[in-house]
Amino acid sequence: MADLKYIICGKLFNGKDDEFYEGWKILVDGNKIAAVGPELERPESAMVIDLSDSTVTPGMIDAHMHMDFWDWHTIRQEVYETSEEAKTLSCLHTAQKTLARGFTTVRHMGGITSNGFGILDVKRAIDAGHFSGSRIIAASRFICGAGSHGDLSQAFSRNPEMGMIAQKLRKSLGAGPDFMVNAVREEIKYGSDFIKIMATGGFFTPNDNPMQTQLNDEELEAVIRTAHEWGKTVTAHVYSVPHIRKLLQYRIDGMEHCALMDNETADMIADSGTYVVPTFSPYEEAIHYDPEGLKDKQPEFRAKLELYKDSLQQGRKVIKNARNIRLGFGTDFVANHMNYESGYEYKAWFESDMGVFRTLKAATSVNAGIVQMEDRIGTIEPGKLADIAAWRRDFFTDPYAMLDCAFVMKDGVVYNTESDIAKE
Ligand SMILES: [Zn+2]
Numbered sequence: 001m002a003d004l005k006y007i008i009c010g011k012l013f014n015g016k017d018d019e020f021y022e023g024w025k026i027l028v029d030g031n032k033i034a035a036v037g038p039e040l041e042r043p044e045s046a047m048v049i050d051l052s053d054s055t056v057t058p059g060m061i062d063a064h065m066h067m068d069f070w071d072w073h074t075i076r077q078e079v080y081e082t083s084e085e086a087k088t089l090s091c092l093h094t095a096q097k098t099l100a101r102g103f104t105t106v107r108h109m110g111g112i113t114s115n116g117f118g119i120l121d122v123k124r125a126i127d128a129g130h131f132s133g134s135r136i137i138a139a140s141r142f143i144c145g146a147g148s149h150g151d152l153s154q155a156f157s158r159n160p161e162m163g164m165i166a167q168k169l170r171k172s173l174g175a176g177p178d179f180m181v182n183a184v185r186e187e188i189k190y191g192s193d194f195i196k197i198m199a200t201g202g203f204f205t206p207n208d209n210p211m212q213t214q215l216n217d218e219e220l221e222a223v224i225r226t227a228h229e230w231g232k233t234v235t236a237h238v239y240s241v242p243h244i245r246k247l248l249q250y251r252i253d254g255m256e257h258c259a260l261m262d263n264e265t266a267d268m269i270a271d272s273g274t275y276v277v278p279t280f281s282p283y284e285e286a287i288h289y290d291p292e293g294l295k296d297k298q299p300e301f302r303a304k305l306e307l308y309k310d311s312l313q314q315g316r317k318v319i320k321n322a323r324n325i326r327l328g329f330g331t332d333f334v335a336n337h338m339n340y341e342s343g344y345e346y347k348a349w350f351e352s353d354m355g356v357f358r359t360l361k362a363a364t365s366v367n368a369g370i371v372q373m374e375d376r377i378g379t380i381e382p383g384k385l386a387d388i389a390a391w392r393r394d395f396f397t398d399p400y401a402m403l404d405c406a407f408v409m410k411d412g413v414v415y416n417t418e419s420d421i422a423k424e
Helices: 071-083 082-098 119-129 152-156 160-171 177-191 217-229 243-250 263-272 281-287 299-307 309-321 344-351 356-370
Strands: 004-012 024-027 032-039 047-058 060-065 103-109 135-139 195-198 234-238 254-257 275-278 388-391 405-411 411-415
Touching: 004 160, 004 263, 047 356, 047 405, 060 082, 060 356, 071 119, 071 152, 071 195, 082 119, 082 299, 082 405, 103 356, 160 254, 177 195, 195 217, 217 234, 217 243, 234 309, 243 263, 263 309, 275 356, 281 299, 281 309, 281 344, 299 309
Parallel strands: 004 047, 060 103, 103 135, 195 234, 234 254, 254 275
Antiparallel strands: 004 024, 024 032, 047 388, 388 405, 405 411
8 A cells, every 4th residue: 555645834945946835735655755736636545744834845964974972072082982882872873863853864974983884884774774863974984194183193192102002093094195095995895985085184183273284195186086986976174275276186076164265266166066065063153253152162173263263254255155166064063062963054054144045955955966865865856755854943034943843754754853942
């Protein structure tokens, strides 16, 4: 017997159009969307789901997450004080929490605490139906060099003996093109969906800075060429303008952050078709300068946000005006908010006047392209997987709208929701 569900929408954003359609209906057949429109007959056998008091959207997608920790307040301890098994469990916990928040697909950008491949076990267990959770697209480990933003043993920089032991735990950390070629092949061998590299320094790590080039030309060329030979995409953690331009020359597929870029570079990115996931949330206290809010940050992170405040503010304007870049929606929560509270990124886009539909498209159809699933998710159209969410609040007026999920369906199955709004 057919498993039909008939969803009555208050408003509907279909993932593509700059419009909320009033009173439309969606017919779900099994795990797929069968039909959508204003005048849709209800088949007699269909179960009715009445969301007439809500805004219905495609299931949201977070394109930049680190799922392998329990609590950002303890993330630095978790790197060294919890087992790989516990880290794997934290990935599952995060996937369950994101699904309950209306994010039906998430992209894991390499382990922060983890050095292993547990995220891929979680992905496979969810895909097989052993656990509920968001669909995961993962790079299990990021590829990086010693002392780089990806080298968490920076924490032991005043204790080289411990630092050297800790550095050895990170098998995807090394130097030279041969190392990089092998690291890419290993990532693919064990099941990573794409490759993530740390190309420049960053904000959160204590002893590097975002202007540093942390992989040289030969290493970058080796990583990108090898991944492409094997049919995988590469995305880079990157800030500085010269390095963004270099990555474009090497035909990188995507870039994360790019928070310090200028208009000319933005035009070059737009021409290349390379996507950017700007991860607004971690810099909010520097963008809308809030010295009190900055006091809650880790000391080194706070110092860098203060130092680069003006450049970050300028960079945000550049990103806002770069209307031709494929701009994805991702959170990168490692130092503010729990990693599953992805709806805070909506608040950040809202407060930078990015536009409601531009933001919603980034979190749905644009991100579906970034995770290379545009033929299956990201829009509400016949034939797509039935990944559907609904929201009580008004996206036009409420920066917290994406933190208050009212309904979530993944692959045609309805799951319980959790709201973060009680905390606000
Ligand atoms: Zn990140």
